[in-house]
Amino acid sequence: MLGFIVRRLLATIPVMGVVALFVFLMLHLSPGDPATVIAGDYASPADIERIRAKLGLDQPLHIQFGTWVWSLLQGDLGISIFSNLPVTQLIGQRLEPTLLLALTTLIITVVVAVPMGVIAAWKAGTWIDRSIMIFAVVGFSIPVFVLGYILIYFVSLKLGLLPVQGYRPISEGFFPFLRSITLPALTLSVIYIALIARITRASMLEVLDEDYVRTARAKGQLEWKVLIVHALRNAAVPIVTIIGIGIALLIGGVVVTESVYNIPGLGRLVLDAILKRDYPIIQGLILMFSFVYILINLAIDILYTLIDPRIRY
Amino acid sequence: MSNEQPVLELEGLSVTLPAGADRPYAVEDVSFAVRKQEILCVVGESGSGKSVTAHTVMGLLPRKQLTPVRGAIRLLGENLLEKTPQQLRDLRGARMSMIFQEPMTALNPVHRAGDQIEEVLRIHTDLSEKQRLARVLEVMDAVRLPDPQKMRHSYPHQLSGGQRQRIMIAAALALEPALLIADEPTTALDVTTQAQILKLIKDIQREHDTGVLFITHDFGVVADIADRVVVMQTGKVVEEGPTERLLKSPQHAYTRMLISAVPSLTPRHREEPARSQVVLSTRNLNKIYGGGGFFQKAREVHAAKDVTLDIRRGETLGIVGESGSGKSTVARCIVRLIDPSGGQIFIDDDDIALLPTRLLRRHRRRVQIVFQDPYRSLNPRLTIGKSLVEGPMNFGLSRKAAWERARDLMNLVGLDPKAVDRFPHQFSGGQRQRICIARALAMEPEVLVADEAVSALDVSVQAQVLELLDEVRAKFDLAMLFITHDLRVAAQVCDSVAVMHRGVVVEYGRTAALFADPQHAYTKSLFEAAPGRDWAFGEFEELSAAQAGAT
Numbered sequence: 012m013l014g015f016i017v018r019r020l021l022a023t024i025p026v027m028g029v030v031a032l033f034v035f036l037m038l039h040l041s042p043g044d045p046a047t048v049i050a051g052d053y054a055s056p057a058d059i060e061r062i063r064a065k066l067g068l069d070q071p072l073h074i075q076f077g078t079w080v081w082s083l084l085q086g087d088l089g090i091s092i093f094s095n096l097p098v099t100q101l102i103g104q105r106l107e108p109t110l111l112l113a114l115t116t117l118i119i120t121v122v123v124a125v126p127m128g129v130i131a132a133w134k135a136g137t138w139i140d141r142s143i144m145i146f147a148v149v150g151f152s153i154p155v156f157v158l159g160y161i162l163i164y165f166v167s168l169k170l171g172l173l174p175v176q177g178y179r180p181i182s183e184g185f186f187p188f189l190r191s192i193t194l195p196a197l198t199l200s201v202i203y204i205a206l207i208a209r210i211t212r213a214s215m216l217e218v219l220d221e222d223y224v225r226t227a228r229a230k231g232q233l234e235w236k237v238l239i240v241h242a243l244r245n246a247a248v249p250i251v252t253i254i255g256i257g258i259a260l261l262i263g264g265v266v267v268t269e270s271v272y273n274i275p276g277l278g279r280l281v282l283d284a285i286l287k288r289d290y291p292i293i294q295g296l297i298l299m300f301s302f303v304y305i306l307i308n309l310a311i312d313i314l315y316t317l318i319d320p321r322i323r324y
Numbered sequence: 325m326s327n328e329q330p331v332l333e334l335e336g337l338s339v340t341l342p343a344g345a346d347r348p349y350a351v352e353d354v355s356f357a358v359r360k361q362e363i364l365c366v367v368g369e370s371g372s373g374k375s376v377t378a379h380t381v382m383g384l385l386p387r388k389q390l391t392p393v394r395g396a397i398r399l400l401g402e403n404l405l406e407k408t409p410q411q412l413r414d415l416r417g418a419r420m421s422m423i424f425q426e427p428m429t430a431l432n433p434v435h436r437a438g439d440q441i442e443e444v445l446r447i448h449t450d451l452s453e454k455q456r457l458a459r460v461l462e463v464m465d466a467v468r469l470p471d472p473q474k475m476r477h478s479y480p481h482q483l484s485g486g487q488r489q490r491i492m493i494a495a496a497l498a499l500e501p502a503l504l505i506a507d508e509p510t511t512a513l514d515v516t517t518q519a520q521i522l523k524l525i526k527d528i529q530r531e532h533d534t535g536v537l538f539i540t541h542d543f544g545v546v547a548d549i550a551d552r553v554v555v556m557q558t559g560k561v562v563e564e565g566p567t568e569r570l571l572k573s574p575q576h577a578y579t580r581m582l583i584s585a586v587p588s589l590t591p592r593h594r595e596e597p598a599r600s601q602v603v604l605s606t607r608n609l610n611k612i613y614g615g616g617g618f619f620q621k622a623r624e625v626h627a628a629k630d631v632t633l634d635i636r637r638g639e640t641l642g643i644v645g646e647s648g649s650g651k652s653t654v655a656r657c658i659v660r661l662i663d664p665s666g667g668q669i670f671i672d673d674d675d676i677a678l679l680p681t682r683l684l685r686r687h688r689r690r691v692q693i694v695f696q697d698p699y700r701s702l703n704p705r706l707t708i709g710k711s712l713v714e715g716p717m718n719f720g721l722s723r724k725a726a727w728e729r730a731r732d733l734m735n736l737v738g739l740d741p742k743a744v745d746r747f748p749h750q751f752s753g754g755q756r757q758r759i760c761i762a763r764a765l766a767m768e769p770e771v772l773v774a775d776e777a778v779s780a781l782d783v784s785v786q787a788q789v790l791e792l793l794d795e796v797r798a799k800f801d802l803a804m805l806f807i808t809h810d811l812r813v814a815a816q817v818c819d820s821v822a823v824m825h826r827g828v829v830v831e832y833g834r835t836a837a838l839f840a841d842p843q844h845a846y847t848k849s850l851f852e853a854a855p856g857r858d859w860a861f862g863e864f865e866e867l868s869a870a871q872a873g874a875t
């Protein structure tokens with residue numbers, strides 16, 4: 012097991028290398044001189060020259076790449092062109108809201124979606140199953156920003172239960188934090204609840220037809236234990252896969268949600284950086300997201316082996 | 325007959341099928357009793373209602389699809405049909421328990437073997453953890469599992485089929501139920517394993533006074549294990565009686581047909597043909613599976629070792645062996661569905677063993693294969709006509725000629741030529757296997773490989789398909805390679821037989837000689853284990869009597 016984890020971690024090195032190369036080339040192969048791109052449309056030749064020297068663009072390409080990777084390895088993602096602050100610092104400031112938003116969303120999703128899927132499969136063909144599936148279709152079809160505004164309108168403006176927008180760091184107290192994160196997390200989770208409830212239902216339906224489920228019933232096992240102990244664990248591999256993919260997609264969904272609820276997270280940082288063409292920030296974020304994806308994949312693979320003893324690497 | 329209360333008594337039981345099925349009742353007016361210390365076999369072909377009967381007793385029918393509507397099921401005098409689900413649950417696993425056909429799938433793959441036995445104790449008793457463990461080890465020992473202390477930590481996939489079935493039996497017997505229902509418990513097992521499991525069930529039933537309801541389709545098994553027999557056909561009991569009486573003088577026509585359809589273990593007399601030309605031969609054929617990937621440890625399985633065989637025109641060579649013997653590997657290598665690791669395969673004079681795909685194509689036509697499962701080997705979205713013309717048209721036959729041939733072949737295999745526009749699901753298993761044979765013949769092959777081609781079929785259908793295979797072999801002067809695990813089937817269709825064990829051909833010779841006097845210890849053990857080997861079913865008497873009558 013430990014050997015497997017070490018092997019998998021070692022295998023991420025070439026992947027990260029390729030990602031780094033692409034991120035590097037993205038800047039250097041973009042049309043025109045990157046310095047010109049960075050300087051913008053109205054820069055003077057002197058400005059461009061200054062930027063070029065600052066970025067080390069007068070060096071040969073492979074040396075530039077080497078220098079860049081070397082500083083990456085030391086944890087230096089470069090300096091933002093506009094704010095002149097280190098990219099690591101900018102990301103660090105924005106990390107907490109995004110991380111906690113994603114985590115809260117994930118918890119809501121799993122806690123709601125998996126039981127929904129299990130119940131739908133167990134009651135397949137009844138009105139319970141059908142209502143859950145109708146919810147899933149609707150949840151899947153509503154765009155995040157529409158749902159966000161609907162929730163704000165009813166929950167915050169009409170009922171006044173939760174703040175309209177904004178973010179309170181967890182350091183200011185758990186309860187205020189929870190109040191500020193609930194609506195965004197709920198908004199974001201609806202689509203994942205729909206997705207994961209469907210997958211859970213399909214996966215459970217398949218497993219409930221298996222012989223070992225019949226065996227469990229033949230032993231006189233209680234129905235809910237048949238569902239949880241015997242069926243769900245066997246159905247878990249596809250569910251976990253989709254949850255993993257969901258987390259990866261979540262990071263994309265965060266951008267819109269953070270805008271709707273005015274949360275100062277990474278999503279906003281990405282958006283601002285793209286609008287201003289702040290390449291070092293974009294590079295840094297792409298690298299960080301890639302690394303997160305790789306870690307999620309690793310975590311999923313490890314989970315597989317815990318769920319199903321037949322899976323060994 | 326004893327006056328003692330029977331363990332299980334069915335009285336006029338009827339179970340309805342959902343609307344739109346081919347008949348209103350899955351099981352109709354079924355009555356029989358299982359007494360204490362008795363093994364009652366319920367025999368029938370697929371669709372006879374024998375499994376539905378067993379599942380009804382256990383209360384394991386799929387909800388809303390099958391419903392018991394009339395009659396009574398009395399377990400030790402209590403009517404199970406009047407019990408609440410809660411009461412039924414308390415009886416299941418404790419007073420009555422069940423073992424199933426597929427030990428591969430009947431155990432939960434993510435739970436340890438010992439835990440799956442212990443589960444029964446958890447559900448139905450208040451024993452402490454220590455007491456439960458002691459009981460688990462005790463029953464594992466009782467079903468003769470080696471090293472229970474270690475094996476209880478194993479997951480099902482780490483155990484053999486026989487071991488898994490023993491785990492199932494251990495779980496079923498943990499609380500010493502009054503009734504054990506065994507639904508085809510040995511059908512998926514190899515003959516040698518089957519013989520052990522049958523003996524185990526019989527021993528346990530004697531030791532613990534258990535009443536056993538044993539569902540099977542195999543009269544060999546019936547002859548070995550049953551005290552009494554109930555024969556079912558399309559949901560009804562057609563005959564019932566003590567085993568010996570029933571095997572010797574069956575009253576009902578259906579029972580007679582079933583018993584006489586069991587192929588004889590005595591090889592059918594076949595003309596010793598003038599040694600015809602060898603069409604297909606293998607020389608030191610080897611297949612090694614596995615070999616590692618970059619991040620994985622290498623695990624190699626030598627599935628076929630130095631296999632050397634000859635198949636002659638107009639003759640059938642049988643490869644007999646248990647699962648894992650490598651018999652299917654050899655068949656698949658010969659058809660080049662998998663690539664051999666070494667050796668030669670000659671079709672006439674062409675060595676196709678290691679031919680690259682590009683050059684192999686023109687030889688593909690010459691060797692055709694029929695697979696085991698007719699339900700999965702036809703594309704469900706193609707009409708059977710399209711399945712039949714696809715191959716010939718790939719090899720340049722015109723559309724018109726190909727359809728012409730398809731219709732002729734339908735005729736040949738005994739199906740209506742007009743049925744070419746239908747889809748596979750509109751045919752029965754036997755009919756589908758005929759279609760598969762037609763599809764193979766459409767390519768006008770020189771060699772026909774039948775890989776367990778009759779194993780999934782009921783005995784009566786099996787006999788017909790075997791006959792068809794023999795007919796087409798004679799008609800087209802085909803060389804046939806017949807892969808089977810069933811010695812009885814091999815005795816009926818093969819001119820020569822090769823016995824395989826762990827990838828090696830251990831014995832190879834003319835069928836009559838090999839069956840009369842097997843040499844290798846493994847071959848002998850196969851014959852020992854063949855169920856019902858003491859009976860000549862076609863003659864309705866014991867083998868010794870039949871042989872005495874013949875001389």
